[in-house]
Amino acid sequence: MRELKFLNRFFWKYRWRLLLGIIFICVSNYFRVLQPQVIREALDLVVEQVSTYRMYEGFELGNEYFGVLSHSLMIFGAIVLLLAILMGFFLYLTRQTIIVMSRLIEYDLRELIYDHYQELSLDFYKRNNTGDLMNRITEDVNKVRMYLGPAVMYLANLISTIALVIFAMLAVSPTLTLYTLIPLPLLAISIYYVSNIIHTRSTFIQQQLSKLTSTAQEVFSGVRVVKSYVREKQQVDYFAKESDQYKNMSMDLAKIDAWFFPLMVFMVGASTILTVYVGGLQVVNGSISAGNIAEFVIYVNMLTWPVTAIGWIASIVQQAAASQKRINEFLETKTSIVDPKPEDRHDIEGEITFENVSFVYPDTGIKAIDNVSFHLKPGEKLAIIGRTGSGKTTIADLLLRMYDVTEGRILIDGKDIREQGLANLRQQIGYVPQDIFLFSDDIHNNIAFGSSTTPTRAEIEEFAGYAAVREDIEGLALGFDTLVGERGVTLSGGQKQRVSIARALIKKPDIILLDDCLSAVDTNTEQQILGYFNEALGDKTAVIITHRIYGHLKFDKIMVLEDGHVAEMGTHEELLANGGYYSEIVERQVEEVD
CATH class of the missing domain: 1.20.1560.10 (ABC transporter type 1, transmembrane domain)
Incomplete structure (x- = not known):
């Protein structure tokens, strides 16, 4: 019963239903116990009177005596029936309370x-x-x-x-x-x-x-x-x-x-x-x-x-x-991410600072990033580039505070994110993850999911246009009312990415966080999306994790990660001059275009 003590709070919450149920079942059983006693009286009456009836059997008085005896037994039967009805009624009340x-x-x-x-x-x-x-x-x-x-x-x-x-x-x-x-x-x-x-x-x-x-x-x-x-x-x-x-x-x-x-x-x-x-x-x-x-x-x-x-x-x-x-x-499992200020609501300007941040995954013990530092002013754009497993997605998870850093600290507007309201922080970051997830619902609701209010159809269509997916959606039989299926299986990879981008943009966030979210779109579509980023999100801080270099989007800083360390950091021109991993990516990408 030690484990079941947890449920006592619920018994107390519904104590009046429980008490009434117990009373009703006791009353029901009281009427039930009376039934055998009535049957005993009826049987004893028959046993006692049967010899007397046989004395008068065949005479007119015997018929009258049998009528009286039958009438008495009918009364006993009616009493038993009444007791059964009362028992059933209170049993019904019992189920209506306890069940x-x-x-x-x-x-x-x-x-x-x-x-x-x-x-x-x-x-x-x-x-x-x-x-x-x-x-x-x-x-x-x-x-x-x-x-x-x-x-x-x-x-x-x-x-x-x-x-x-x-x-x-x-x-x-x-x-x-x-x-x-x-x-x-x-x-x-x-x-x-x-x-x-x-x-x-x-x-x-x-x-x-x-x-x-x-x-x-x-x-x-x-x-x-x-x-x-x-x-x-x-x-x-x-x-x-x-x-x-x-x-x-x-x-x-x-x-x-x-x-x-x-x-x-x-x-x-x-x-x-x-x-x-x-x-x-x-x-x-x-x-x-x-x-x-x-x-x-x-x-x-x-x-x-x-x-x-x-x-x-x-x-x-x-x-x-x-x-x-x-x-x-x-x-009894406690969350490792504690919200210090659940009611905290304030605007974020978008200044991001990583100070000697290191992180080790708690389950595997793998050190994903080691002593990473960078600073972004409000409105600046940062590209994070690196090979698979270099720690790029981990930076996104840490910035959203999906995990807490093992060492160092992350500051938003000069304040440690562990001291800020968790909901407020995440609400003002537009995040498009690498692993796209769409709900088993229509496209309209999947895009609207990102908004803290209930957006109109016109707003949904507007942000779908910013994500260069509006024409694709309107080409579907049911348009924005099309069901995407579980995890979005009815859409192509590029369409799912763009719907996810629209879902992030409709939040109207102060910080944009994109984790390799344009990998499945063609060059023309990429230009449309990046054109919107340059125009409408010019004053927003953006962190873009990618394997490619976007010529249509100017970055204030480019950070190259290697095995969790910052291998290179600088502008496009500075990194090209270094002749490192970044320059290799640029050369390879130019060759692919040619």
């Missing part, structure tokens, strides 16, 4: 987990796969909900039913009560033992289900790669192998679970036999009436489910504890 409470808590818990996922930093998502994240917010929350609703409801039902039934049985015959209840604790212990085995195996099944979900999610996302390498059969065989393991584990669990019903039938049968035998002896002795035997048999059947539910509830609680432990692991 509804569990659904409300389920909603709150999913919201809490999702919000926490949003707060966690990039390194968390690199350590955990998407399938496992999805499984914890779906399957694990479902397991927890079974504890919050059915388990709580049946536990209240168990306690109130056992208390009311045993009290009613003891009032009739303590001896018969003792004999009747002998098999029931054995039933509870047996089912509890079975439940422990179920709990252990359920934990492994949940882990295997997470693995299956992750595998399916990766294959579906990377279906192009799978098909292009003709790996469909390999993936099918791998998934079938994992599915077989999940099936075998589930079958083993089902075999254990199959003990529930036979154990219940056997123990209930034993209780019924003892009740009839011992009760028959007591009827002969005159201690109880024949109706009491029927009453006790009904009570035994009433106790069957609550006693059986002891093990079932224990199983639910154990499975919920295992799932809540998995949920708590993530909820």
Whole structure:
């Protein structure tokens, strides 16, 4: 129960629903316990009056006597029916309070987990796969909900039913009560033992289900790669192998679970036999009436489910504890990027300073950049060039504060970014990543996603024009209402890049950060986009990470990275004169054009 203590806050939040639910189930069980007593009275009446009726059988008085007896039995039947209706009504109210409470808590818990996922930093998502994240917010929350609703409801039902039934049985015959209840604790212990085995195996099944979900999610996302390498059969065989393991584990669990019903039938049968035998002896002795035997048999059947539910509830609680432990692991994970001023809102001028910045990736220990320093005044343009793996994208991640620097510091407008509001910082940086991601939505909403307000269609079209993608979009059958598919699979690489650029530009940012975002566009399109950069973003600070040299965009500084170090820094002319890596790129690019 240690893991489940986390949920107590939700029980307190909905305490009135929980309290009313418990009251309703107690009232429902009270009316339920009264039914066997009415049946006992009816049966005793028949047994007592049957000899008298036979005395008058065949006479006119006998018919009248039979009519009175029938009328009395009808009244008893009506009372039983009324008690059943009242019991059902309060049981309905119970479900409307406790089960509804569990659904409300389920909603709150999913919201809490999702919000926490949003707060966690990039390194968390690199350590955990998407399938496992999805499984914890779906399957694990479902397991927890079974504890919050059915388990709580049946536990209240168990306690109130056992208390009311045993009290009613003891009032009739303590001896018969003792004999009747002998098999029931054995039933509870047996089912509890079975439940422990179920709990252990359920934990492994949940882990295997997470693995299956992750595998399916990766294959579906990377279906192009799978098909292009003709790996469909390999993936099918791998998934079938994992599915077989999940099936075998589930079958083993089902075999254990199959003990529930036979154990219940056997123990209930034993209780019924003892009740009839011992009760028959007591009827002969005159201690109880024949109706009491029927009453006790009904009570035994009433106790069957609550006693059986002891093990079932224990199983639910154990499975919920295992799932809540998995949920708590993530909820207790603290983000490595702390927002010091969530409410901070101020304009950024665009001055950027890197002071002896070094960064080591926390999971791999790889040192991506080492002692990098540069300074950009507001409105200046910086190009970062280097071979693959030289640390270019890492600089973009650090500037957005996706990670915190290991050494040194980054200043925006002379102030350390670790001391600035995180949302305010990112809101004023227009970022186009190297790995383009588009949502499974229409093009209009994908571009509008970048704006902090709700842009008009005219604004969407305007910024699509700045990104040189408007004509492409209007050429589609549904134009801006075209669905792009998951991760933008229905668009070409160049179209996705330009839609991503439009999404960044519509923010009207103070700092532009482009990570090799023109690699998939042709020369003419590149000229259109860079023409807009020169014209409309002339007063904006820009950092452009690239493998190419853009002749249509003048850079104030060009930085060449090599193995995380600054190998060269200067203007275009200065770097050409140095005859280093930059000059090699320029010469190669000129040769390609020729």
